Amino acid sequence: MGKQRTNQPRRKKKKKGDLLLTLALIAAIAVFCFAAYNLFHIYTEYKKGTDEYNHIEQMAVTDRAPEDEELVDAVSEPKPPISVDFDTLKSVNPDVVGWIYIEALDNINYPVVQGDDNETYLHTTYENNYNFAGTIFVDYENSSDFSDCNTLIYGHNMKNGSMFGNLKKFTEDQSTYEKSKYFWILTPEKNYRYEIISAYTTGVNSDTYTLFKGPGEEYLNYLNTIQGYSEIKTEATELTVKDKIVTLSTCTGNEATRFVVQGKQVNAEPAG
Template sequence: MARKKYHRGRKREKKKSNLILNMILVLALIVFAVSAYQLFGIIKGYMDGRNEYEEIRDLAIESSGGDDEPEGFRVNFDELLAVNPDTIGWIRFSPEPAIINYPIVQGEDNEEYLHKTFSANENTLGAIFLNAGNSPDFSGRNSIVYGHRMKDGSMFRHLQDYEDQSFWESNPYFYIYTPDGREITYHIYSVGQVEDTSDTYLTSFASDEDYQAFLDMTKEISLYDTGVEVTTEDTIVTLSTCTSASDEHRFVVRGVKESEVNLNQ
């Protein structure tokens, strides 16, 4: 009798153990399925975003010169404005990082294009956008352009290539094109990591002295000395993206306006 009770007890324990194992297996499968779905969503988001911007380039870029001929590059802003009336420019690096080749928009605030692409699709890539408080013609003393640091290398991810001084030496310029036909050449003079509350993001200055102090600061905190001179007669563009350091840090590349030509003339 005791043996029968023992065996029944063992069977109950075995069934209970199997039930727990089955529950763990089901939970593991659910976690795996959810994770796989989330991963698929992330990958699909990257692909959709990159495909969209490829289509925008095909639509808007009329011609492109070689690495030594940035003046051969043309943007059809009529096409861009038809897609998005918030278009205020196009940014391009030549020769590298060539992947940074995007339209620039300006929203009513700095939240609008964080997760909305140029074509107004919800996507983590967002758009490259000008600070809402800046003049859309890039005439301000410090125009700030934002872009995400995407893991697939898109948007402003490759700004951090400028951590290496040798990369800057080979690629010291970027170009901004505007709807009124201007091609503006910017000479990169300062790069580095800052906090998101840094004075780097000041856009107005009470006096020339304040502006000069700001410019001096941007050179002092640069990762390396570029030797590029900047004075109160100059205007700059600050390109800003996130970093892997923390949510409170940003990586910035600052360029001083070196020249401007009207491509319509």
């Protein structure tokens, strides 16, 4: 009987240890499953967004035929590399105001919208579906025809490089700028071509995001200032109060900062 009494506490300790081990294993499995679910959810969100914008591009965008380029001599204004069917785009979303195409970054080829505020399209796609990617959009305080001194355009920095995710390549590698310093914004009325004049990281409340009522000394000072902010070497471009610029803005992963690429409008031609 004495031996039986001394063995009982050992069995209890062993059972207690087994229980803790089992609970730890269950917890580890639960954490793994939760992480796997989150990764799967993120993957499906990215895929949905990418698939939707690929569909929109196929539906409304046509590459300009190579033979068309042969018809443009050195004196003619350059033509956009794509044409856009805005009637089709408007039938899907009447908030569309343009289409952005960055020559050095093939994957930045998207519709641009403008909402009644700067919140609507943060996580709403062009087809009005909820998605992390949202839609590239113009600041609601800007004119929709890109006629302002400084037009602000926002897009998410997606980890898969979609939306404005690859915009930062301009400062990561000088060769990106050297590949092409131009981007296009096509609208139903005109095709605008912009020359990149600056690319840099800035604060969320910096003067970069200043909107101007019209040209003047304040605006000219602003132009000279933002050229000085650039983290890449750009060609010396004289800026005047008559110039109109576009500021492309995306997040950096730091809530206090944003990455921007700014371009000066160098020519505009009637659409079509």
